[in-house]
Amino acid sequence: MSRIRIVVGPQAFDLGQEYAALVTGDVDSGAVAAFVGRVRDFGSDSVMTLEHYPGMTEKALAAIVDTACARWPLAAVTVIHRVGRLAAGDEIVLVLTASRHRRAAYDANAYIMDYLKTEAPFWKLEQNSAGRQWVEAREEDDTERQRWEAP
């Protein structure tokens, strides 16, 4: 059984603390992959607000992580996704994957992010001095996800 930690909330996360918690007591995982997603600067005084669907968000993330755990030999997975108001440079999302070998850690990490971006119910609202707008979904994100579905 993989150790799974999923957190959705407004709090900032600390990569070092999350890494330490992930590997404590685990001397079998020879590889840990970490992905951190950050808010890009999109204009002066820019603020991003992350909305989500409480209940479904956690359920969707758990399903994505479970599928990854069935596909790769993962000892532990951490997924943290922030919601609420964020500024340029703030961290939005953290995915940590621990495995015996690096390929599984890398691939499972990318898989979780590709599915998170297309299946987990989060929406970004950008506001700056020029106005406000909901971020449109990118077709490239669907393409990225589809590479995992090829036979």
Next chain:
Amino acid sequence: MKTLHLVYFARLREAFGSAGETLATDAATAADLVAELAARGGVWLAELGGGRVFRVAINQDMAQLGDALPDGAEVAIFPPVTGG
């Protein structure tokens, strides 16, 4: 007649001016429900009438338009997701 608990998110919540509603309906599938809402006209037709892309979740699972709607279901309608 069945009762559905509808919830709207992000751009659609703002366009509809509503975070959700309880609806008594005969809609059998998600497609029936969407057609019923689009028939309200105005912003409902603009968002759900085929001009824009949206997603539907039934009881907090992503759904297809052909999926059946159980009585008492929570049905969410929202734009394609943009997290991460």
